[in-house]
Amino acid sequence: MTLVTGTGAYTPKPGAAPLPRMIAAQAALETKMLLRNGEQLLLTVVIPTLLLVLFSSVDIVDTGAGRAVDFLTPGVLALAVMSTAFTGQAIATGFERRYGVLKRLAASPLPRWGLMTAKTVSVLVTEVLQIVLLTVIAFALGWSPQGNPFAVLLLLVLGTAAFSGLGLLMAGTLKAEATLAAANLVFLLLLVGGGVVVPLEKFPAGAQDVLGLLPISALSGGLRDVLQHGAGMPWGDLGILAVWAVAGLAAAGKFFRWE
Amino acid sequence: MRSEPVVQVQALVKRYGAKTAVDGLDLVAQAGVTAVLGPNGAGKTTTVETCEGYRRPDSGTVRVLGLDPVRQSAALRPRIGVMLQSGGVYSGARADEMLRHVARLHAHPLDVDALIERLGLGSCGRTPYRRLSGGQQQRLAFAMAVVGRPELLFLDEPTAGLDPQARRTTWDLVRDLRADGVSVILTTHHMEEAEQLADDVAIIDAGRVIAQGSPEELCRGGAENTLRFTGRPGLDVGSLLKALPADCTAAELTPGAYRVVGKVDPQLLATVTSWCAQNGVMPDRISVERHTLEDVFLELTGKELRS
Numbered sequence: 079m080t081l082v083t084g085t086g087a088y089t090p091k092p093g094a095a096p097l098p099r100m101i102a103a104q105a106a107l108e109t110k111m112l113l114r115n116g117e118q119l120l121l122t123v124v125i126p127t128l129l130l131v132l133f134s135s136v137d138i139v140d141t142g143a144g145r146a147v148d149f150l151t152p153g154v155l156a157l158a159v160m161s162t163a164f165t166g167q168a169i170a171t172g173f174e175r176r177y178g179v180l181k182r183l184a185a186s187p188l189p190r191w192g193l194m195t196a197k198t199v200s201v202l203v204t205e206v207l208q209i210v211l212l213t214v215i216a217f218a219l220g221w222s223p224q225g226n227p228f229a230v231l232l233l234l235v236l237g238t239a240a241f242s243g244l245g246l247l248m249a250g251t252l253k254a255e256a257t258l259a260a261a262n263l264v265f266l267l268l269l270v271g272g273g274v275v276v277p278l279e280k281f282p283a284g285a286q287d288v289l290g291l292l293p294i295s296a297l298s299g300g301l302r303d304v305l306q307h308g309a310g311m312p313w314g315d316l317g318i319l320a321v322w323a324v325a326g327l328a329a330a331g332k333f334f335r336w337e
Numbered sequence: 338m339r340s341e342p343v344v345q346v347q348a349l350v351k352r353y354g355a356k357t358a359v360d361g362l363d364l365v366a367q368a369g370v371t372a373v374l375g376p377n378g379a380g381k382t383t384t385v386e387t388c389e390g391y392r393r394p395d396s397g398t399v400r401v402l403g404l405d406p407v408r409q410s411a412a413l414r415p416r417i418g419v420m421l422q423s424g425g426v427y428s429g430a431r432a433d434e435m436l437r438h439v440a441r442l443h444a445h446p447l448d449v450d451a452l453i454e455r456l457g458l459g460s461c462g463r464t465p466y467r468r469l470s471g472g473q474q475q476r477l478a479f480a481m482a483v484v485g486r487p488e489l490l491f492l493d494e495p496t497a498g499l500d501p502q503a504r505r506t507t508w509d510l511v512r513d514l515r516a517d518g519v520s521v522i523l524t525t526h527h528m529e530e531a532e533q534l535a536d537d538v539a540i541i542d543a544g545r546v547i548a549q550g551s552p553e554e555l556c557r558g559g560a561e562n563t564l565r566f567t568g569r570p571g572l573d574v575g576s577l578l579k580a581l582p583a584d585c586t587a588a589e590l591t592p593g594a595y596r597v598v599g600k601v602d603p604q605l606l607a608t609v610t611s612w613c614a615q616n617g618v619m620p621d622r623i624s625v626e627r628h629t630l631e632d633v634f635l636e637l638t639g640k641e642l643r644s
Contacts (some may be wrong), residue, residue: 084513084518086485088513088514089518090486092444092486094443095442104438173428174427177428178426180482182426185390185414187415187485288639
């Protein structure tokens with residue numbers, strides 16, 4: 079029974095690839111899947127770009143004093159982060175869970191934390207592509223950013239962490255279809271009510287206080303303080319994002335179901 | 338020569354809410370091909386998924402290649418290949434892309450192009466997974482289980498929904514894997530698959546192993562087999578009975594049609610034909626009906642396998 083009589087083509091030679099190679103391969107595949115998906119591109123590229131171009135050139139929303147593009151670009155950058163880290167990641171991960179991709183990968187040599195690291199790398203790569211594209215367009219529209227690039231980077235990283243936690247929480251607990259619907263709905267609501275293209279000052283005072291605590295408002299507000307008004311470290315907004323990040327990632331870690 | 342068992346399951350219990358899926362199951366699988374056979378809902382998939390580390394036993398112990406599949410998962414996962422019953426692939430991924438990806442997660446993968454050709458996956462081309470046929474999806478899942486050169490393969494209903502030709506392709510590859518020293522645990526409710534491939538068959542019903550052995554042992558053991566022959570009517574059945582082993586019965590069912598029921602082996606056949614020779618009987622037709630695993634299963638459980 080243990081006699082080996084074959085040609086040797088399939089002789090066992092098991093082993094995991096080195097971790098960095100596994101994570102890089104996983105991140106590359108995830109990014110490729112995302113860029114290939116039409117609906118994802120609509121959310122992450124088409125909508126932010128359209129909003130930036132449209133609202134900068136046509137005076138639809140009163141964006142307050144100063145040029146529209148200086149107001150809009152920070153908001154649209156925040157929207158780009160949300161679209162990838164939250165909406166896109168939630169929908170993609172929800173369907174990966176539904177179709178057994180997460181289950182199958184859980185039996186591969188790639189550890190779960192490695193899979194999550196790869197997802198984060200994939201989100202960051204996508205964000206870099208989005209930010210490059212949106213920045214180029216904004217400059218073409220006459221954008222003149224201010225402020226400390228390090229503060230911008232910190233806001234983007236904390237925003238990504240906050241939205242990733244919430245996106246994974248949704249993907250790991252709801253059914254894939256529910257995630258699809260809810261993630262799109264949240265995207266739309268936060269687009270309108272999160273200071274992305276509509277200034278929070280347009281809302282009643284009571285609503286402003288609540289809306290200001292949303293991660294999207296903290297991210298768009300923080301980016302605007304720095305990029306439009308040249309503020310230093312927007313500690314308040316960074317604090318709000320940090321709380322969302324810790325709470326969201328902890329809840330996702332606790333409640334995420336792989337199947 | 339028997340080496341260390343590849344899978345050892347002892348008194349495994351697994352419940353989902355009020356439903357007991359696996360109810361004190363014991364299973365030892367040696368190197369080679371072991372088929373886990375049983376009707377839908379018998380506990381096959383739960384047992385296999387516990388071995389793969391997906392489920393924690395409610396009680397009992399599971400060892401795979403000597404390791405605890407949950408606590409020593411990191412050491413075990415590179416050494417096993419897993420084929421899920423369905424899914425497991427990004428809906429937008431192409432077959433070769435996904436297979437290459439799984440290969441990259443392993444240190445010494447098989448040649449992906451050769452595997453694609455071997456399993457006839459070349460025709461998938463640039464089609465995304467969600468638009469592949471069921472058979473193509475099935476063969477891709479098999480390829481993904483094999484590509485990392487595992488010591489032990491878990492195949493959950495590997496040929497469900499395959500056409501006969503694709504089934505044969507899969508069977509041939511399982512035989513080649515076995516010949517190269519890969520051990521295989523496969524679940525199936527196709528009797529023929531177990532008979533064709535398995536060194537050892539464990540029959541599962543209602544969350545327990547109710548019989549285990551090689552297909553030959555199972556078909557012989559306990560089960561009654563039948564030998565029929567035709568000759569001239571009115572032969573002396575009593576004299577035939579005397580020539581036969583004590584636990585056999587013999588009868589003339591209709592004039593000239595005789596039936597012997599008992600443990601049918603070459604010796605019994607020789608006994609019957611030599612009795613015929615001594616009595617000047619030329620049996621026009623002589624046939625042996627051996628039990629199949631299907632009959633064994635029916636006798637053991639009172640149920641059809643494909644219910």
